[in-house]
Amino acid sequence: MDNIIEIRNLVKSYENGHIKALNGIDLTIREGEFVSIIGPSGSGKSTLLNMLGALDLPDSGYINVAGYDLTSNKKLNKFRAQKIGFVFQLHNLIPNLSVVENIEIPMFTSKLSNKMMRKRALFLLDIVGLHDKAFQKPSKLSGGERQRVAIARALANNPSIILADEPTGSLDSKTSVKILAQLIDLHRNNNVTLIMVTHDMAVARLADRVIEVLDGKLVSVG
Amino acid sequence: MSFLKFIIKNPFRRKTSAILSIIGICIGIVVIVALGGITNGLVSSFEDTIHAGGADFSISGKETGNSAYGTNPIDANWTDKIANVSGVSEAMPIYVILTSVGNDYMNTLIGIEPNGTSMADISIKEGRMFENNSSEVILGKIYADANNLSVGDSLKVNGEDFKVVGIYETGDSNMAGGVFTSINKVAEINGDNNSISNIYVKVDKGQDPQKVADKIDSMYGDNITTISSVMEMEQMADMLNTLKASSWGISLLAVVVGALGIINTMLMSVFERTREIGVLKAVGWSNSKILTMIVGESLVITIVSAILGSVIGFVATTFLGPMMNVTPTFTPDIFVQAFVVAIIVGIIGGLYPAIKAVKLPPTEALRYE
Ligand SMILES: Nc1ncnc2c1ncn2[C@@H]1O[C@H](COP(=O)(O)OP(=O)(O)O)[C@@H](O)[C@H]1O
Ligand SMILES: [Mg+2]
Numbered sequence: 001m002d003n004i005i006e007i008r009n010l011v012k013s014y015e016n017g018h019i020k021a022l023n024g025i026d027l028t029i030r031e032g033e034f035v036s037i038i039g040p041s042g043s044g045k046s047t048l049l050n051m052l053g054a055l056d057l058p059d060s061g062y063i064n065v066a067g068y069d070l071t072s073n074k075k076l077n078k079f080r081a082q083k084i085g086f087v088f089q090l091h092n093l094i095p096n097l098s099v100v101e102n103i104e105i106p107m108f109t110s111k112l113s114n115k116m117m118r119k120r121a122l123f124l125l126d127i128v129g130l131h132d133k134a135f136q137k138p139s140k141l142s143g144g145e146r147q148r149v150a151i152a153r154a155l156a157n158n159p160s161i162i163l164a165d166e167p168t169g170s171l172d173s174k175t176s177v178k179i180l181a182q183l184i185d186l187h188r189n190n191n192v193t194l195i196m197v198t199h200d201m202a203v204a205r206l207a208d209r210v211i212e213v214l215d216g217k218l219v220s221v222g
Numbered sequence: 223m224s225f226l227k228f229i230i231k232n233p234f235r236r237k238t239s240a241i242l243s244i245i246g247i248c249i250g251i252v253v254i255v256a257l258g259g260i261t262n263g264l265v266s267s268f269e270d271t272i273h274a275g276g277a278d279f280s281i282s283g284k285e286t287g288n289s290a291y292g293t294n295p296i297d298a299n300w301t302d303k304i305a306n307v308s309g310v311s312e313a314m315p316i317y318v319i320l321t322s323v324g325n326d327y328m329n330t331l332i333g334i335e336p337n338g339t340s341m342a343d344i345s346i347k348e349g350r351m352f353e354n355n356s357s358e359v360i361l362g363k364i365y366a367d368a369n370n371l372s373v374g375d376s377l378k379v380n381g382e383d384f385k386v387v388g389i390y391e392t393g394d395s396n397m398a399g400g401v402f403t404s405i406n407k408v409a410e411i412n413g414d415n416n417s418i419s420n421i422y423v424k425v426d427k428g429q430d431p432q433k434v435a436d437k438i439d440s441m442y443g444d445n446i447t448t449i450s451s452v453m454e455m456e457q458m459a460d461m462l463n464t465l466k467a468s469s470w471g472i473s474l475l476a477v478v479v480g481a482l483g484i485i486n487t488m489l490m491s492v493f494e495r496t497r498e499i500g501v502l503k504a505v506g507w508s509n510s511k512i513l514t515m516i517v518g519e520s521l522v523i524t525i526v527s528a529i530l531g532s533v534i535g536f537v538a539t540t541f542l543g544p545m546m547n548v549t550p551t552f553t554p555d556i557f558v559q560a561f562v563v564a565i566i567v568g569i570i571g572g573l574y575p576a577i578k579a580v581k582l583p584p585t586e587a588l589r590y591e
Contacts, residue, residue, distance in 0.1 A: 081506020
């Protein structure tokens with residue numbers, strides 16, 4: 001199978017080079033793969049994920065994701081809109097919008113009509129099992145439900161890659177299991193590449209491959 | 223949901239702050255609309271008077287007496303003397319007497335020369351002008367309507383049947399209800415061939431009416447007087463120009479103050495939504511879309527202010543104006559001015575916060591607590 005992600009000697013530092021968040025990363029990921037990223041806090045996991053999603057540019061090295069060269073600044077928003085679905089630790093839903101409207105937010109970058117946007121958003125809510133909550137405000141939902149809305153939002157533009165940064169980090173373990181099961185289902189059913197940062201070794205082992213990050217370097221590729 | 227609906231919803235998440243901004247800009251708009259309406263009202267009422275007779279100024283007898291216009295008649299040969307003063311382009315006599323007209327025992331009958339319509343600032347809307355020295359009259363539209371008269375009807379003047387040959391309109395409210403016939407006919411009715419009431423004077427192009435009037439005053443001031451009210455109109459015009467200028471001045475002030483208020487409101491709003499803007503970037507929104515969103519939100523606030531301010535300004539001035547003896551006149555340009563100001567404020571006020579939002583690095587926005 002083709003590689004959807006290719007990274008060579010990627011370096012990223014913050015605070016004028018004082019903090020080496022990524023210190024020479026080499027990594028390839030195949031299309032449709034499920035990869036877990038583990039490592040202690042501050043080791044550079046989120047930074048790596050942000051590089052993959054083109055939320056930030058590297059200092060040096062090579063990074064190509066879904067055919068986009070992410071070392072240059074060109075068309076990054078189009079890349080994010082079409083190729084990437086982010087799920088953050090915090091749901092980051094917009095409080096004054098209804099659940100279904102929140103899912104429509106990424107679709108403003110597409111050419112869908114308002115009607116088609118609504119149709120697709122409701123379809124995605126069906127997939128995450130929240131059809132009946134479509135017109136509620138996020139504040140009326142439980143933590144797990146909000147994270148499911150965030151997952152539906154990540155799927156809005158039918159991405160090739162889902163980047164999940166500790167998606168269950170703020171949920172209890174029972175809810176976490178449900179959310180993870182949902183993410184893994186989506187990955188399997190749609191052949192979406194899933195890259196997930198997690199603390200939980202048991203969760204990490206569900207993946208095709210576990211990567212450990214330590215001080216901005218990959219220490220083991222299992 | 224449409225992008226527009228999303229933009230319209232956003233400013234009202236922070237209700238107090240949105241309402242405060244709206245009140246601030248609204249006040250500016252109310253002042254612009256009120257001042258515009260009052261200025262326009264003054265302009266049109268003065269323009270009525272300035273255009274009285276379509277002349278630059280008029281001349282009357284020196285002493286006040288018991289004539290219809292409050293001054294004694296003057297000798298008819300003054301018309302030629304005034305016409306010969308250098309700088310005078312035209313001098314037209316007008317003779318106003320009181321006599322029985324129609325059902326009125328006493329009414330004013332105004333005599334002018336048949337070719338004097340433009341000087342008298344009247345224009346025939348129906349029928350034609352009267353002929354010289356004939357028993358024909360033209361009526362002001364208001365008089366004709368009030369007395370149910372139309373072209374072809376007859377009207378008794380001083381016991382004689384006159385034929386209504388025309389209906390005129392005029393910008394001069396003093397003349398709108400008048401009855402005109404030829405000046406010779408008036409002289410005949412009055413039995414006095416040598417008198418006239420006033421002379422309307424038009425100066426040569428490029429001449430200052432005030433200077434010409436002063437010259438006439440110094441030459442013939444012992445016998446006649448130039449009616450200075452026409453000149454006062456010039457001062458009035460100056461005052462109106464000042465009012466108009468101050469209306470723009472206040473607009474400018476409203477732009478500056480309003481823009482500062484909006485910048486503050488929108489900066490707060492961008493700051494509070496840092497994470498959210500990070501999410502918008504993460505889901506692929508372009509910088510221009512984020513810019514459009516923030517400037518759009520700012521415009522929502524200012525346009526709501528413009529609508530409210532226009533309505534409040536219009537209603538308040540319409541009701542309060544008459545108490546100050548002004549009848550405000552609202553023309554579309556006043557509201558255009560109000561909305562232009564609001565839109566400028568919205569764009570200026572939204573742009574800086576929008577640029578701030580665009581420049582936020584998404585990773586930092588998402589790390590923001
Ligand atoms: N935007 C940023 N500005 C400054 N320092 C940052 C930024 N992002 C990450 N860092 C620093 O880079 C290092 C790696 O951070 P991160 O990738 O978030 O770690 P992890 O996700 O593994 O906990 C940390 O020391 C963190 O403080
Ligand atoms: Mg992290």
